[in-house]
Amino acid sequence: MPSLLTPQSENFPAWYQDVVSKAELAESGPARGTMVIRPTAYAVWERMQAAMDGLIKDEGVDNAYFPLLIPESYLRREAEHVEGFSPELAVVTSAGGKNLEEPLVIRPTSETVIGEYMAKWVQSYRDLPLLLNQWANVVRWEMRPRMFLRTSEFLWQEGHTAHATEDDGRAFARRILHRVYERFITEVLAVPVTVGLKTARERFAGATHTYCLEGCMRDGKALQMGTSHELGQNFAKAFNIGFTDAGGTQQHAWTTSWGTSTRMVGGLIMVHGDDNGLRLPPKLAPVQVQILIVKDSDAVSQAARKLVAELSGAGIRCRLDDRTDTPFGRRAVNAELRGVPIRLELGPRDVASDQVMLVRRIKGGKEPIALGSVTASVEEALAEDQKLLWEQAKALKASQTVDVESLDEAVDAANEGWARIPWSLVGEDGEKMLNGQALTVRCLVRQDGSVPESENEPDLVAYVARAY
Amino acid sequence: MPSLLTPQSENFPAWYQDVVSKAELAESGPARGTMVIRPTAYAVWERMQAAMDGLIKDEGVDNAYFPLLIPESYLRREAEHVEGFSPELAVVTSAGGKNLEEPLVIRPTSETVIGEYMAKWVQSYRDLPLLLNQWANVVRWEMRPRMFLRTSEFLWQEGHTAHATEDDGRAFARRILHRVYERFITEVLAVPVTVGLKTARERFAGATHTYCLEGCMRDGKALQMGTSHELGQNFAKAFNIGFTDAGGTQQHAWTTSWGTSTRMVGGLIMVHGDDNGLRLPPKLAPVQVQILIVKDSDAVSQAARKLVAELSGAGIRCRLDDRTDTPFGRRAVNAELRGVPIRLELGPRDVASDQVMLVRRIKGGKEPIALGSVTASVEEALAEDQKLLWEQAKALKASQTVDVESLDEAVDAANEGWARIPWSLVGEDGEKMLNGQALTVRCLVRQDGSVPESENEPDLVAYVARAY
Numbered sequence: 001m002p003s004l005l006t007p008q009s010e011n012f013p014a015w016y017q018d019v020v021s022k023a024e025l026a027e028s029g030p031a032r033g034t035m036v037i038r039p040t041a042y043a044v045w046e047r048m049q050a051a052m053d054g055l056i057k058d059e060g061v062d063n064a065y066f067p068l069l070i071p072e073s074y075l076r077r078e079a080e081h082v083e084g085f086s087p088e089l090a091v092v093t094s095a096g097g098k099n100l101e102e103p104l105v106i107r108p109t110s111e112t113v114i115g116e117y118m119a120k121w122v123q124s125y126r127d128l129p130l131l132l133n134q135w136a137n138v139v140r141w142e143m144r145p146r147m148f149l150r151t152s153e154f155l156w157q158e159g160h161t162a163h164a165t166e167d168d169g170r171a172f173a174r175r176i177l178h179r180v181y182e183r184f185i186t187e188v189l190a191v192p193v194t195v196g197l198k199t200a201r202e203r204f205a206g207a208t209h210t211y212c213l214e215g216c217m218r219d220g221k222a223l224q225m226g227t228s229h230e231l232g233q234n235f236a237k238a239f240n241i242g243f244t245d246a247g248g249t250q251q252h253a254w255t256t257s258w259g260t261s262t263r264m265v266g267g268l269i270m271v272h273g274d275d276n277g278l279r280l281p282p283k284l285a286p287v288q289v290q291i292l293i294v295k296d297s298d299a300v301s302q303a304a305r306k307l308v309a310e311l312s313g314a315g316i317r318c319r320l321d322d323r324t325d326t327p328f329g330r331r332a333v334n335a336e337l338r339g340v341p342i343r344l345e346l347g348p349r350d351v352a353s354d355q356v357m358l359v360r361r362i363k364g365g366k367e368p369i370a371l372g373s374v375t376a377s378v379e380e381a382l383a384e385d386q387k388l389l390w391e392q393a394k395a396l397k398a399s400q401t402v403d404v405e406s407l408d409e410a411v412d413a414a415n416e417g418w419a420r421i422p423w424s425l426v427g428e429d430g431e432k433m434l435n436g437q438a439l440t441v442r443c444l445v446r447q448d449g450s451v452p453e454s455e456n457e458p459d460l461v462a463y464v465a466r467a468y
Numbered sequence: 469m470p471s472l473l474t475p476q477s478e479n480f481p482a483w484y485q486d487v488v489s490k491a492e493l494a495e496s497g498p499a500r501g502t503m504v505i506r507p508t509a510y511a512v513w514e515r516m517q518a519a520m521d522g523l524i525k526d527e528g529v530d531n532a533y534f535p536l537l538i539p540e541s542y543l544r545r546e547a548e549h550v551e552g553f554s555p556e557l558a559v560v561t562s563a564g565g566k567n568l569e570e571p572l573v574i575r576p577t578s579e580t581v582i583g584e585y586m587a588k589w590v591q592s593y594r595d596l597p598l599l600l601n602q603w604a605n606v607v608r609w610e611m612r613p614r615m616f617l618r619t620s621e622f623l624w625q626e627g628h629t630a631h632a633t634e635d636d637g638r639a640f641a642r643r644i645l646h647r648v649y650e651r652f653i654t655e656v657l658a659v660p661v662t663v664g665l666k667t668a669r670e671r672f673a674g675a676t677h678t679y680c681l682e683g684c685m686r687d688g689k690a691l692q693m694g695t696s697h698e699l700g701q702n703f704a705k706a707f708n709i710g711f712t713d714a715g716g717t718q719q720h721a722w723t724t725s726w727g728t729s730t731r732m733v734g735g736l737i738m739v740h741g742d743d744n745g746l747r748l749p750p751k752l753a754p755v756q757v758q759i760l761i762v763k764d765s766d767a768v769s770q771a772a773r774k775l776v777a778e779l780s781g782a783g784i785r786c787r788l789d790d791r792t793d794t795p796f797g798r799r800a801v802n803a804e805l806r807g808v809p810i811r812l813e814l815g816p817r818d819v820a821s822d823q824v825m826l827v828r829r830i831k832g833g834k835e836p837i838a839l840g841s842v843t844a845s846v847e848e849a850l851a852e853d854q855k856l857l858w859e860q861a862k863a864l865k866a867s868q869t870v871d872v873e874s875l876d877e878a879v880d881a882a883n884e885g886w887a888r889i890p891w892s893l894v895g896e897d898g899e900k901m902l903n904g905q906a907l908t909v910r911c912l913v914r915q916d917g918s919v920p921e922s923e924n925e926p927d928l929v930a931y932v933a934r935a936y
Contacts, residue, residue, distance in 0.1 A: 027585070029535035030542070031572050032563075036585055039530035039600070046531065062507035063514065067497035068536075068574075068605055068621050069558070074498070087565050090537070092574070095500075095558040095620075096609030104499050106536075106560070106574075117495070117504055126793070132507070137536055137605065141564030152563075153536050325594070 004337065007275050012219040017147070019269055023277055023337040026147045033145030033152030037262070040338050041148075043286035044265055045155065049135065051188050051284070052157065052260065055180040059172075061131040061159060066113050068137075069104040074112035077238040081111065084205020088140040090152075106139040111206065111231070111257055114160045115239030122253060125164050125245050129172065133159040148266030149223070149468045156261035162241055162253040166232070169254035170209070173228045174451065176258045177211045181226040189264070190281040190390040191215050191271050192397050193225055194463055196443030197452050201431055204257075208232035211451060214442045214463065216397040217270040220417035222442045222465040225267050228258035266468070271393050278339030279362050281389050282382035289318040289378055290340045292331055294347030296324045303351045307344065307374060314375045316382070336361060341385050342378055362388055401463075407433065414439045414464045423460040440467050472805065475743050480687040485615070487737055491745055491805040494615045501613030501620030508806050509616075509733055511754035513623065516732060517603065519656050519752070520625065523648040527640075529599040529627060534581050536605070537572040542580040545706040549579065552673020556608040558620075574607040579674065579699065579725055582628045583707030590721060593632050593713050597640065601627040616734030617691070617936045624729035630709055630721040634700070637722035638677070641696045642919065644726045645679045649694040657732070658749040658858040659683050659739050660865050661693055662931055664911030665920050669899055672725075676700035679919060682910045682931065684865040685738040688885035690910045690933040693735050696726035734936070739861050746807030747830050749857050750850035757786040757846055758808045760799055762815030764792045771819045775812065775842060782843045784850070804829060809853050810846055830856055869931075875901065882907045882932045891928040908935050 004022050006014040020026050025041035028034070037045065053063070069092060075082045085108045092104040107113065114132065122130055135157050142152045159176060163169040177195065185191050198210035207229035214222045235241070236252040245251050272279040282288055289311055291304050304320055311318045321331055335343050343359040350356050350368070358377060359366040362385035369377045400417030404410045407430050413419035414434075423444055426434070431441050442463040446452050452460055472490050474482040488494050493509035496502070505513065521531070537560060543550045553576045560572040575581065582600065590598055603625050610620045627644060631637040645663065653659050666678035675697035682690045703709070704720040713719050740747040750756050757779055759772055772788055779786040789799055803811050811827040818824050818836070826845060827834040830853035837845045868885030872878045875898050881887035882902075891912055894902070899909050910931040914920050920928055 027588075029537075030539050030581065030584065031535060031537040034535035034537060036535065037533040039532050042532050043530070045533075062511070064507050064510045065505040065513075065623065067499060067502035067504065068607065069497075069499040069502060071498050089565075090560050090563040090572075092558050093561045095607075096611065097555050097557075104558075113498065116498065120495075139536065139563075143564065155533065 004333065005275060005277065008218060015273075015275070016270060019273055019277055019337070020147045023339070025265075025269075028147075029153075031152065033142035033150070035147055035151045035153070037155075041265055044268070044280070044284065045262055047284050047286055048264060049157070052180060052184050053135075055184055056133050056157070056159065056176075059131070059175060059180065061133045061161070063134060064132050065134050065136070066110050066117070068107055070107050070110075070113045072103045072105055074116065075105060077112065078206045078234055080234075081206035085109070085140070088142075090139045090141055107136070108138055108140045109257070109259070110134065110136070110158055111160065111235050112239070115235045115241060115255070118160070118162050118253070118255070119239045119241045122162055122241055122243050125243055128162060128164045128243060128253065129168060130162045131159075131172075132161065133157055146266075146468070148262055148269070151262075154262045156259050158257060158259045161256045162236070163255070164243065164245065164251075164253065166254050169256050170230055170453070173209070173211060173230045173256040173258065176256075177213070177228040177451070181213055181228065181258075181260060185213060185215070185225050185264075186390070188281065188283045189268055190283075190386060190393060191225065191267065192390070192394045194443060194445060195451055196445040196463070197455060198227075198443055199431060199441050199455055201428075201435075202440060204229045206231060206234050208234065209453070212443050215267050215271055216400050216418060217267070217468070218273070218396060219270070220400045220465070222418065222463070222467040223263070223267045223270065224442075224467070225264055226258070226260040229256060231255045231257060272339075272389055277337035279389065280339035280341060282341045282386045285339070285341055286317060287319045287340050288316055288382055289342045289344060290335045291318060291320045291344045291346060292328065292335065293320070293322045293324055294328050294345055294350075296322065297348045297351075299351045300346055300348055303371065304346055307346070307356070307371075310375055311378065314379070316375070316378060332359075342381055344374065360385065410434070410464045411437055411439065414466060417465070418442075419464040421462050421464060423455065423462040426462050426464075434464055438466060439464055442467060472801070473743060473745065476686060483741075483743070484738060487741055487745055487805070488615045491807070493733075493737075496615075497621075499620065501610035501618070503615055503619045503621070505623075505730070512733055512736070512748065512752065513730055515752050515754050517625070520648060520652050520728065521603075523652055524601050524625070524627065524644075527599070527643060527648065529601045529629070531602060532600050533602050533604070534578050534585070536575055538575050538578075538581045540571045540573050542584065543573060545580065546674045546702055548702075549674035553577070553608070556610075558607045558609055575604070576606055576608045577725070577727070578602065578604070578626055579628065579703050580707070583703045583709060583723070586628070586630050586721070586723070587707050587709045590630055590709055590711050593711055596630060596632040596711060596721065597636060598630040599627075599640075600629065601625055614734075614936070616730055616737070619730075622730045624727050627724070627726045629724045630704070631723070632711065632713065632719070632721065634722050637724050638698055638921070641677070641679060641698045641724040641726065644724075645681070645696040645919070649681055649696065649726075649728060653681060653683070653693050653732075654858070656749065656751045657736055658751075658854060658861060659693065659735060660858070660862045662911060662913060663919055664913040664931070665923060666695075666911055667899060667909050667923055669896070669903075670908060672697045674699060674702050676702065677921070680911050683735050683739055684868050684886060685735070685936070686741070686864060687738070688868045688933070690886065690931070690935040691731070691735045691738065692910075692935070693732055694726070694728040697724060699723045699725060740807075740857055745805035747857065748807035748809060750809045750854045753807070753809050754785060755787045755808050756784055756850055757810045757812060758803045759786060759788045759812045759814060760796065760803065761788075761790045761792055762796050762813055762818075764790065765816045765819075767819045768814055768816055771839065772814055775814070775824070775839075778843055779846065782847070784843070784846060800827075810849055812842065828853065878902070878932045879905055879907065882934060885933070886910075887932040889930050889932060891923065891930040894930050894932075902932060906934060907932055910935060
């Protein structure tokens with residue numbers, strides 16, 4: 001059967017668009033750069049949300065919701081922030097049939113509006129830390145949109161916290177980075193990431209430190225999977241988030257913000273997808289097992305219902321596909337395209353011989369399994385496949401990364417994959433030169449792989465790559 | 469202790485504002501009529517979402533996400549729809565630093581943009597029914613905002629479905645009405661509702677039938693808790709949602725839409741709240757049991773941790789409050805204000821006598837419980853309290869409702885509570901007169917309480933009330 005998709009090796013961007021469209025993940029929206037997230041992809045996002053929400057709450061953070069529309073003047077209060085976001089703003093100038101006295105911007109991010117309220121809620125050191133998160137849509141106008149990766153509207157979570165000391169703020173920004181993001185991305189998404197510090201040039205507008213997690217896509221480009229920022233006292237001063245400390249002295253708080261978005265869906269596709277479509281890590285997959293009825297009969301339908309009950313009872317997410325008016329081949333290809341880890345194919349002959357065909361999307365291959373031992377076989381296959389995806393992605397990332405000793409070598413290497421170079425050989429001028437070649441320093445890391453607190457630490461390593 | 473809240477009997481709207489503010493549920497946002505939903509209230513909304521999302525998925529509906537920004541021209545395609553929503557629209561006229569060629573409206577609801585995509589996705593009768601839902605924010609500019617009840621931005625779910633026949637569409641709109649909304653509102657929120665058909669005058673802009681669920685607040689006013697609409701072929705014709713039927717004939721689909729929003733939080737407050745604050749039904753409450761440490765000691769802290777483990781293990785949502793640097797009385801009042809169903813108060817003397825004080829927000833009263841039997845006592849109390857709230861709300865609704873035999877009597881009765889009057893005595897002119905008195909026909913119901921399919925059915929009963 002000819003592939004439905006452009007092969008990755010032939011044209012990676014075309015392959016990506018093919019997967020997004022053929023697996024019915026998303027479509028362009030009517031307004032420039034916006035996106036319709038279709039059920040298959042939205043279910044993936046829901047699973048991401050549920051897993052991260054649990055980890056975020058485990059850190060003592062409460063969810064809340066702040067308004068979509070922010071007075072333009074709020075953004076102007078923090079100079080770097082407004083400069084960073086101005087070119088991307090969507091502006092509401094009339095509402096309720098009247099022109100507004102002050103234009104409202106649709107939030108590109110919510111530091112400013114949340115800062116305004118934190119200032120009201122924080123009075124004393126007893127009110128700190130204040131740990132908030134919201135799940136929301138944001139709008140940043142995109143001139144070169146790409147589904148999931150760069151869209152004018154996207155969905156995300158944005159955490160915002162205020163702390164009594166710089167140390168506490170820093171520790172919290174790093175706790176989210178490692179204990180929420182790194183853990184979720186590696187353990188659930190099975191995506192290996194380089195965790196590091198952004199250079200001053202790549203920092204979030206208004207932050208003193210931006211920490212990030214960079215994933216390596218199958219074409220060797222980097223994708224930022226999440227970021228966590230120390231905002232120092234910048235927003236606390238701009239919005240007057242002050243508190244009386246235990247000694248009775250008035251101080252400004254130290255704030256952080258951190259976010260992950262529907263971009264992660266794009267990253268997932270580009271790390272694990274192959275020429276047959278998406279491959280979803282079992283821990284994430286909304287449907288782990290699709291039971292396909294090859295040809296219907298009373299016995300088949302009864303056996304299928306029994307399988308669904310048994311697998312669901314064991315906590316396995318499964319779906320029955322009994323649309324036998326659609327050709328079996330097409331349904332099987334669809335499940336494959338959408339990355340369902342396991343298919344159980346069941347027809348009259350299978351039932352007669354008391355078995356079902358187990359087909360594996362990730363490891364590949366198919367084998368008949370006795371109906372009596374399906375749950376155990378499925379559980380084993382899911383665990384193995386989660387590990388397999390992780391190992392494949394890790395091997396890929398390692399193979400894409402090259403150690404280099406000069407900027408010239410870095411340019412060559414980063415045009416194919418990732419270049420790993422001493423930061424002392426790059427510096428501010430080197431970074432500008434790289435940017436001129438459409439390359440960026442993705443992040444800085446210590447020799448031992450840990451995350452530095454400053455780009456001035458000695459012996460740091462810089463990762464240079466093209467990026468989405 | 470003097471009450472923190474204006475008594476309900478003195479000034480109900482002031483009581484409501486007091487609860488919203490003192491229990492830290494919400495605050496006004498910076499843009500007109502918008503709202504910040506604080507963690508205590510957001511946690512309630514999250515529980516509402518989770519419960520409803522499960523019921524919606526049980527009906528075979530998939531979640532998806534459609535863009536926030538809709539070209540103005542889309543709204544104009546359905547004449548009644550644009551007329552209904554025009555006065556409330558917020559309009560984006562510039563984005564990415566440029567004026568837009570066509571203004572974009574922030575979705576007031578998504579029938580139009582979803583209609584555009586349904587038209588692409590539906591080709592054949594095999595593609596139907598198409599059952600979608602989204603959780604989203606919408607903006608409808610409010611001149612007289614009130615927290616949760618009428619806000620310029622609110623959070624909601626909006627379901628949108630397309631069907632091959634009018635009967636199938638109708639059956640589905642009614643299935644959501646009863647099996648999702650009525651079930652959730654009565655069983656989880658413990659709020660009794662009158663379920664009926666809106667009159668033509670009160671119908672959703674663009675619908676052929678609007679079904680609704682009306683709750684009775686403690687001040688006798690009505691609040692629409694949810695609606696489900698049959699849209700006939702109006703949107704299918706405007707957006708060309710067509711399909712080839714089994715006989716090969718081209719037809720327009722029949723669509724429905726249905727929604728519930730953060731308004732429900734307001735309804736919940738006004739149905740169950742009392743002069744001491746919110747009272748949350750146990751099945752909904754994010755925190756069912758708050759364990760308050762009266763005075764700390766190693767033994768107390770150990771006993772408290774054991775209690776948390778035991779209750780959590782039994783699936784009870786509990787939170788430990790060990791902030792003993794805040795006066796105990798204030799913490800107890802806070803839990804009361806926020807409607808936590810059960811408090812377990814634990815001090816050194818309690819632990820010494822192997823007991824804990826169980827305090828009940830809903831039934832009232834406190835009693836010592838042996839530490840060994842806490843889980844059983846808590847489970848029993850939660851079940852009893854869920855029932856008690858339901859019965860109290862039901863009794864209140866019954867006592868507020870008066871049968872009347874003339875329009876004049878209806879006006880008098882509806883100024884105090886709900887008037888129940890034969891629809892034949894009202895009619896279109898009577899309805900206009902009532903509207904002139906700030907009264908509305910909330911819905912039409914059959915004699916046996918079931919939901920009519922048309923306002924022209926004989927012997928219908930109309931509910932007349934003031935409404936939020």
